[in-house]
Amino acid sequence: MIVVMKKSDFGQVGRKPRIDFACERHGSYRRHNYDIAQNLEGHSYAGRLTEKGTSILVNMAKKHVRPKEISYTLKQNDDTNVSTMRHVYNACQKFRLKEQAGRTQMQQLMNRLVENKYIEWHRTYMETNIVQDLFWAHPYLVDLLRAFSRVIIMDCTYKTNRYRLPLLEIRASSYEGH
Incomplete structure (x- = not known):
């Protein structure tokens, strides 16, 4: 005990x-x-991650590896590891909170776009500094667009039901001069 x-x-x-x-x-x-x-499996004290285990978890979490696979890897690398899935979930959450460092989701997104060298363009309302429009694309996809300019696939499904806002809105101005 x-x-x-x-x-x-x-x-x-x-x-x-x-x-x-x-x-x-x-x-x-x-x-x-x-x-x-x-055995001490399931006890929070015994299930603590070592420094080596924590660094493995952080590296795998950065690569978006599923917690089940992180747990499997931790147990493979350390025979004395008795951590549970709850330990892995809690450690991943702690890592994510530490990584955000008090930034909003929008600030976190903009930071990630810059870190990963995405092509990014945004427009904000001047008075409130709220993002009005935002576009990003992976550099490789821009190269593909240049090679195959007649085919464009756009994904506009991210949380559209949650916020009841379209993520993709294309407006075309009509010319009625004739």
């Missing part, structure tokens, strides 16, 4: 500092009647 710190009190005026310990599995400090575990 693993004993963890349940709560602590630094002590205020007239009170002594104290720490309450508890069994990680049960959550209180009363007696338990279950057998001692033969």
